[in-house]
Amino acid sequence: MSVTTTSPLIVSALDLRRTYGEGDAAVHALAGVSVDFPTGGYTAVMGPSGSGKSTLMHLLAGLDRPTSGTVAVDGIELSALDDSELTRLRRDRLGFVFQAFNLVPVLNAEENILLPLTLADREPDRDWYDELIRTVDLGDRRTHRPSELSGGQQQRVAVARALVHKPAVVFADEPTGNLDSTSSAEVLSLLRRAADDYGQTIVMVTHDPNAASYADRLVVLADGRVVRDEPAGDAEAVLELMKTV
Amino acid sequence: MNRLALRGLRERKARTAFTLLAVVLGVALIAGTFVLTDTISKSFDKLIATSGENVDVRVVAPDTGDDFDSATATFPASVAERVEQVDGVAAADGAYREGFVTVIDEAGERVGPTTGAPNIAFSAVEERFDPYEYEGRAPAADGEVALSEKAAQDAGVSVGDEVRIQGVGEIEPYEVVGLATFGGAGSVGGAAFTVLTLPDVQKVTGDAGKLTEIDVQAEPGVSQAELKRRVSAAVGTNVAVRTGEEDQAQQSQDLDEILSFLTIGLLVFGLIALLVGAFVIFNTFTITVAQRTREFGMLRTIGASRRQILRAVVLEALLIGAIGSVLGLLAGIGLAPLLYALFGAIGFDFPSTALVIAARTIVVAILLGTVVTLLSSLVPAIRATRVSPIEALREGAVGTPKRKRRWVLAFEAGVAGLGVALMLVGLFAGLDSSPALTLLGIGAVLVFIGVGLLSPLLVGPLASLIGRPLKATGGVAAKIATGNAVRTPSRTAGTAAALMIGIALVAFVAIFVNGFKASFSGAFEEAVTADFVVFDNSGLMPEAVAPAAAALPSVGTAANLRVGSGKLASGADVALAGLDPKLAPDVVKIDWVDGSDEALAALGPQDAMLKDDWAEERKLEVGSAFEIRNAERRPVRLTVRGTYEDRGQLFGDVVIQDRTLREQFNSKAVLAALVAAGPGSSEGEVRSELAGLLDRRFPTLDPQTREEFIDSQVGSVNQILYVFYALLALSVIIALFGIVNTLALSVYERTRELGLLRAVGTSRRQIRRIVRGEAIITAVMGAVLGVAIGVLFGILVSRPLESEGFVLALPFVTLGVLLVLGALAGVLAAIAPARRASRVDVLQALTYQ
Ligand SMILES: Nc1ncnc2c1ncn2[C@@H]1O[C@H](COP(=O)(O)OP(=O)(O)O)[C@@H](O)[C@H]1O
């Protein structure tokens, strides 16, 4: 699948700036980033450490507010929302997968997956849930607590949770950062399947070229700016590309 | 390393503050108690000294100063004449002190305390001996009276007004000529006092020609000891002679004895508060040590020794203990005037001086607070030394619970078991009351500690039980709350245990008092068959009530129940009850063991009925003769005519003829008049006639039906109950701080998790609900355990009392209310931590490593 400009935009950022600190000590984590994400795309965001990847993701997801610039998700201007509206937006329209500490330790796998729906007091779509469970391939571990699951299993549960309420977009920040290669592959193909089979929009931050190769599109950041935005190649191509920035 | 400890304290200001509070409150109550009672004692000593300034020798009856409700010990007034003749006596004045009167204002209302505290009559003495100061003057002629200032003011009576005074005889009018204060106080410990001329006091107390004391002043150059020798020689052995110094020492000793009840009583509550504080401190340190595992591991990696780690933690505890104790001491000093004011507000005025802060107060308060804190932190501190360097590198949650070893569980169960065993020994081994109470107390503390240690096992089941109703309404928030509560069972259990102690004691007191009420009403209903009871809450009442009531057309029988006391040759007190043998069977129903109503009706002036176990203890049976001495030490010989059971403690140890008690034991007043309706007269008729009679002749008294009387007596016990509740509330408050502390530490520890929950769309309100849920589960768990232990204590303590007629009656409503209060306590404790949790910055939570 390639990027088509005719798809409606699900997330769009315009001239995003985020500055930490003031005066001489000011750090420009993002120094003017404009980037759009059309519906159904699977985008990898790469860049050296400190280049602003996480900051970008946080701004796109309404977890943080930009110093200047605007973000619109699903047609909604985020700066117009207050905290509880943002909370509701995250709960209903966004999905998250973080590098670690993704799950609530006192809830079992199934409860963790259903969390966004239970928080919203909504009934799960049974067919969709069954299909997710099958895809995530937890087998008999559905009622286990996170502490009884392997790292890969935990991340797969996190992915399932990010998908369960059919969000407009899933944000993943280094979802494989803590995993070995086998587990990484499982998680990445799960995300890939979500994009292919369900047309899920995914924005994934990573510094792993192999992970990026699962995506359709590659956005590269350096020093708080977009330096590349092109279709993602295979792992080697990504690696080569990264050497040039 | 030392700097590390200091930094730990400074960085967690809230935690340090709450831990400090756990020490401060307990220490404050202890220090405040000492300051209060020392101050009261000191001010009374000062009063005793100034009021006895000119008294070089005092002649008193031999058994003076024992108790209030028995007949006042007296001696003949003729003794005073002999004392006046003694060489070296400058002045001698006979006095009658500590009689009981009722003063009635023009509206027929009582002048003086309505709380049940007495109004004590004193005779006016020569000015040099007079302890009072007057606005107006002291009574100089019969028919004049000076009233204690507070009582007069409360009743709106002033100098020049007329009042009526009711003693053992008829009511008579008096003119108020002065308002008296004693050392600046308008009442003494809540009691009113009334100054009359000596003949008037003798008249109202029915003790014509009797004195209780003679104040004597020496001529210059005659020492107190010398005067005592001379007076003793003149008066013989039927009275006691003391020098002024001895008399003051005796008075202040008597006072300290009374005060010691207050001191011990309040100290017990202080120690309970400190015990609860110890749980809170232990818990806080356990949590922070667990949270700092990684830090300790890192320190160990870079070469810190176990000893250094131990020192850092212990130093932290030492600092908290020392600072908390000092603050507690200061708070206690601040608390004392408040307690003073509180006592004043409920009618217990004490003369006041500057607060007395004894060295003992400072040492005990600081030592106790510091040692308790240190001990409570010892186990966590040792645990900190066990942290191995690798833990610094280990991923994941810290302080994951380990399964307890079997021997550890056995030890914990042993502690609780030992506690119960000690309580049983204290209850059943027949020890004296103070070792028995001590064993009971230590046993109870061990039970608390043992159950506290074992309670992590109960966290799972209890939490899911308590969480069930929450889940029904609270959804996923409740589920997470329950999960959090169960996650570190020892933390939840420790926090709940602190609350458990206060609740257990509240439950116990409630059970005990309820049992007492039930026992009293049951026994009274059985033993008293009269339809009406006339009773004076402030003390004894005139004996003329019953004969007057008997003369009413609608009344069948009216009889006095007289009480008094005597002593056995051994010096042991005997509680006496006097009944009219002809009338008694109509108004009381005695539970005979060996005897009958016929035998009672035939009771002669030198006959007695004995309480069964009292008789058995002294190997007395029907037909045996024995002697009881009266207040003048004269033996009265009595023959046993029957034995009875007395579950309600209504008839004392020995029942004798009403007249015998009146005449031989000098009991001029009665406890109650029991009135039975005549055949064919209705309750309403009796009530209206009786009320009319009382209004006319005894305006402060009212008729009560048997049931009304029981209700009012039982009701008055509630006041005591509320005082206990108020004192225990302090422990509950400390436990609440403990819950706040634990929650705050948990919230801090789970910042990440809370951030994640917020990121995936949990609202602030839902976060608050999670924290509140955990608090409610913890608090209700404490309440459940507390109520269970309270019931256990209630059952244990009631066993030996059953033979005395105590029946166990569980106050289910109160116990239910306690559980609800537990839940509310949780809600309250959760407010601040929940707000904190809901404000967790999502980004910071997710990015901080
Ligand atoms: N809360 C913060 N305060 C100050 N500087 C920050 C903060 N968060 C990020 N930064 C800085 O902003 C820059 C971008 O950070 P980030 O977006 O986390 O980078 P990446 O995820 O690409 O490694 C870095 O230089 C980082 O030090």
Ligand SMILES: [Mg+2]
């Ligand atoms: Mg990052």
